Amino acid sequence: MTSTDIRTLLDRDPAVLVLEDGTRYAGRAYGARGRTLGEVVFTTGMTGYQETLTDPSYAGQIVLQTAPHIGNTGVNSEDPESRRIWVAGYIVRDPSRVVSNWRAEGSLDDQLASSGVVGISGLDTRAVTRRIRSEGSMRGGVFSGADAELDADEQLRIVREAPQMAGRSLSQEVSVSETEVTPAVGERIGNLAVIDLGIKQATVENLARRGFDVHVMPQDSTAEQIRAIDPVAVFYSNGPGDPAASDAHVELLRGVLRDGIPYFGICFGNQLFGRALGFGTYKLPFGHRGANQPVLDKATGRVEITSQNHGFAVDAPLEEIVDSPEGFGRVEVSHIGLNDRVVEGLRALDIPAFSVQYHPEAEGGPHDANYLFDRFRDMVVDALSKKGTHA
Template sequence: MTAPALLVLEDGRTFHGDAYGATGETFGEAVFSTGMTGYQETLTDPSYHRQVVVMTAPHVGNTGVNDDDPESGRIWVAGYVVRDPARVPSNWQSVRSLDDELRAQGVVGISGVDTRALTRHLRERGAMRVGISTTETDPARLLERVRASGEMAGTELSDEVSTREAYVVPAVGEKRFTVAAVDLGIKANTPRMMAERGIEVHVLPATSTIEDVLAVGDDGPDGLFYSNGPGDPAATTDQVALLQEALGRDVPYFGICFGNQLFGRALGFGTFKLKYGHRGINQPVMDRTTGKVEVTAHNHGFAVDAPLDAPTTTPYGVASVSHVCLNDDVVEGLELRAPGAEGERGGELLSFSVQYHPEAAAGPHDAAYLFDRFCDLMAARSTSTPTTATPAKEA
C-alpha cells in the first residue's frame, strides 16, 4: 500500500497525495514543466538542482527509465510531482520503472496531485518554495520548515553541479576546432553535438580561471562555451569575470541558457527573476537575425534585462538582442559585434548566446543550427590575433 504524502507551498496552499519514489522529506523551488515527453532528460538536467518539478502532462513514467538517455550521471531535481504515474512501463529500451529509479536515487516525490490546479496556482502566484513529506502529517509544521528553507534568488549553485576534473570529448571524424567548455551544469548531449561537428571539447570545472581556458589547445582555444546551469546569475560572479577576460582577448564565445545570462552580465546588462519561468519543450522564439521562428526547449527562471530595439556599446563591442520569446518578449539571445556606425548593431559577429537549449533531447531540433553558427564564427575568426597575445580590455 502506498504511503500518504503531503505537499505544502510557502503561501500555505496544500495538496495531499501518495508517495512516489523515495519516502522522506524534501524542499526546493516549485516549478512546472510543460513537456509531454523527455521526463528522464528533465530529471537528469543539472539546471533543475534544488527545484521541485511539477509535470503538467498527466501521465508520467509510461516509457520507464533506460541507461541511454540521462543527461548527467544522476537525478538532480529536489522533488517530483505527478498526477497519474504509469503502473507498468512499456518501452523497448526500458530497464526499470521511474518509481524504482526515483526510489533508488533518494528522490522524494508525490503522485495523485491535481497538477492542473497546482500549475495554475504557480502561474498566478509565481514560483515559490515548497516541501514534500511522507513523514509529516501536519501542514502547519511542514509550512514552517518550507519558509525556513533556502530561496533560489541570491544563490550560486554552478559549482555544486559542475565536474570536479576537466575531461575531453574528442571530435568525431576530422578535428576542425578546439573549444573550452565551462561546465556550469552541462548536459551530455551538448559536447556530443559539438563533437559531431568536428569540435574537440575540453570540459572545464566551473571554478576554472582564464589561464585554464587559454591552456586548452596548442595555441589557446578556438572558442569558449558556457553551458546551462542552476542558480541566480547575479550571484555567479567569478564566471562573469572569467568571461570578461576572454572577451577582452577576443575569444569567440557561445553560451546557452545560464551562459546567456552570464554573457548579459559580462556585457553590463542586469538580470531578473521571472514570475514562473520558462520550462518545457514548446516555447516559440524568433531569431531576429533571420526572421525565423523556432519551437524551442527551455528551463530558466531568470532572464537578461537588455533593450530589445537598441544596440548597446560595451567595452567589447556592440551588443544587441538577437532572439526574443514570442509569448512574453523575454530576451532569448544576445550577440556581440565589432563596432560599426553609431546607432547600428555593429559589424563582424564576435560572440553570441541564446537563452534556450539547442541540444535538447527529448525536444525540438529547430535550434540545432546554432552549433553550426558557432563553427562558422570560429572559422571566420581563425585568422585573428592569437588569444594569448591580446591584453584584456577594462570592464
C-alpha cells in the same frame, strides 16, 4: 486495471505538497519517502521526462510535470543527460502502472526511489500549476513517510526556512570536479574550453560533432587553466542558480572577451554573457520550462519552437542596437520570446560572441535550433582564418 494494480495504487503511502504561501495538496508518495525542499516549478514537456530529471539546470527545484501520465516508457541507461538525477523533488498526477517500451530497463518509480528522490503523485497538478502561474514560483516541500505525519504548521515552518532561489549559487554542486575531454568527430577545429555550470551530455556530443575537442572544465577554472589548453573558443553551459550570484564566472568571461576569444553560451551562459556585457538580470515570475516555447530569430524572421528551462532573464533593449556598458562594442538582442517578450539571445557585433537563452541541443525535442551549433562552428572558423591559424 487488475485488482493487483488497484491495491498497488491504494497502498501507496500518503504524501503532501506544501507551498510557502500555506497552500497544501494531498497525494500519494512516489519514489523515495521522506522530505524534500526546493523551488516548485512546472515544465510542460509531454515527452522526455528522463532528460528532464537528469538536467543539472533543475538542481534545487521540485519539478511538476503538467503532462498527466508519466513513467509510461520506463527508464533506460541511454537517455540520461548527465551522471545522475538532479531534481530536488518530483510531482506527477498519474504515474504509469506498467512500463511499456522495448528500450526500458526499469521503472521510473524504482529509479526515483533508488536515487533518493522524494516525489508525490495523485494530486491535481493543474491546480498547482495555476497557483504558480498566478502567484509565481515559490518554495515548497514534499513530505511522505513519517514526515507526512508532521504537524501542518511544522511542515510550513520547514518550507519557509528553506533557501530562496534568488541569490543562490549552485554551479559548484553540479559541475565536474576535474576536466573531461571528448575528442572531435570528423575534421578537427581545435580545443574548446567548456565551463561546466550544469552541462548536458547532448551539448558535449553536438560540439564534438562540429569538430571540437571538447574540454569540459570545472566551474571554478581560472583564466590560466583555460589558456593552458590553447582554446579556439570558450563555451558556457546551462545550469541552475541566480546569475547575479556568479560574479566570478562573469569576470572570467570578461577576460575571455577582452582576449578576443570566440564565445558561445546557452541558458545560464546567456545570462552570464549579458552580465559580462554590462546588462542586468532579473527573476521571472514562474520561468520558462518545457519543450514548446516560441522564439523569434530576428536575423531570419523564423519562429522556432524551443526547449527551455530557466527562471532568470537578461534585461536588455529588445529592438535597438546599443553599446555594451562594459565596453565590448555594439550589442543586439538576437532572439525574442514570443509569449512574454523576454530576451532569448544576444549577439555582439564587434567581437565574435553570441548566446541564446534556450537549449538548442534538447534531445527530448524539439530540434529547430540545432543550427546554432553550426553558426558557432562557422564563427570560430572565420575567427581562425582572420588570424591565419587553424588546428
